[in-house]
Amino acid sequence: MTGASDIATGDWVDRRVPAALRPYLRLARVDRPIGTWLLLFPGWWSIALAAPPGVWPDIEALILFAIGALVMRGAGCTVNDIADRDFDARVARTANRPLASGALSVRQALVFLVLQLLAGLAILLQFPPFAIGLGTASLVLVAAYPFMKRITWWPQAFLGLTFNWGALLGWAAVTGELAWAAVLLYVGGIFWTLFYDTIYAHQDKTDDMLVGVKSTALRLGAQTKPWLVGFAAAALAFWACALIAASSGIIALAGLFGCAAHLAWQWRDVDLDNTQDCLRKFRSNRFIGWILFAGIVLDRLLA
Template sequence: MTAHIADAARDNWIIRFSPDPWRPYLELSRLDRPIGTWLLLLPCWWSVALAMPGSPLELARLLLLFGIGAMAMRGAGCTFNDIVDRRFDGMVERTRNRPLPSGRASVRGAWIWLGVQALVGLAVLLQLTPMAVWLGIGSLGLVAIYPFMKRFTWWPQLFLGLAFNWGALMGWAAVTDGFAAAPAVLYLAGIFWTLGYDTIYAHQDKQDDALIGVKSSARRLGGATRPFLWAVYAMTIVLVALSGWLAGLAWPLYLALVLPAAHMAWQTVRVDIDDWQDCLNKFRANKLTGLLVLAAIALGHLAAAPLPL
């Protein structure tokens, strides 16, 4: 019987349907825990929506490509992260049953699986504009250094934000083959968002992290986490609004941003940083936060569009 991974559902689709030899590698990619794919994908979709292709078919094509790319590259990033962190993961209660520390997958097999996922990501990337391709290549450095940051800085969540929100630049480039202030500001909004949700996530491991010497914003902030969440989530909403203004979106954007702002406020008020399950639940709730931001951007475009004659 496969050992249960703490933050995965006990009856997830991998356990129910995947062949036994595949299971550890699908788990390396976190395909049993899709929230990370959503959090990587949503800034891409925000940016595509901010630029808004002129054709519905092109919009659908880009949303699909970024969906496939996010799944592949999140899987590749998680596989690389687990290769780098396999010894630390074996010392942390939440992660000790992951495929590498538990011995259910080999390091060599993990590297091969990483390569397969990277090739899928490359195939998707080459369907985009030249500017988006170069931006995609440029993100690889951030992906490579992130797993090491917890050894050197109290703020690995910042480096995750830099890597995870790169799609906020790429989505715009995939539509326009260019760069502008609006996606740059949207990228900053995503970084602040990540600082919030990943600090909540990091509170799950703070006791084990302290024992083994791993750093995180959760350990650095401690009891000051709640004021920090108020600040970074407020900056997220302000910067999304500013990016919409720079892109010429209409007033419904600002009205609709009340909903993700309220959802972030709920997280901030209700999160119990000493309850790992509650931290995991609040972290997962950010899928809805991101979808509400996407809806707000779409509404801003609908109201800004000229009326048909």
């Protein structure tokens, strides 16, 4: 095994959380919030984009989506770790995860998963019927994603389908229906996920080869950087079309320009053979989320 564990020691979980609860927080990745942010932002973008001109985004929907992203990201990680526990035990970065290390049993993880799904359902039921059906449909993607790395070199694309579902759900939660703006936002998010998760996957490329799982990092190899340009360009193009479809103005497009600059910095500066730098660049994508969200909100308020 190569690399260092992705679980910190001596952090707030170790200092402030009772020992019996720590493995559950680790399993849900509460100690590593970047995944929650990346799951949340497509929904927040869509909620903001669906707001009428001159009006703040629906605050209640933003709060519910924030709680839902935390809960459903935890549920997704639980499903992933149940499926990958044997692989995780053979990779240094993941060997200390609760299921791989034996800190939790599969039965305990399944009970925890059910509780998280019930919490997610309680949040989903606050939205219109169409949004409830749309949110329920996403569970198919959540359940299938952990197995994609066994059958395709492009599990990052499937993660994009899963992680950006909020772009569809956010619009439906506000309007009770779908529109092209939400669909275009969703497709752009898929390419964004391909960009950031391919960088993330380069952390594990050596161990992934040893244990026999697939990723875009292994598929693209030395050609990763040219592909990253394509992923970023496609994300920006679809996002631009989404903004135009929603009758957004210059401020939202300025936010998109800020996203383009940040993606360009990541592409230019990332060292794909340095695991720590890959992790830093991956985590920096939360700024993409905030930049685009701020641009959309300000554009709506000043429209």
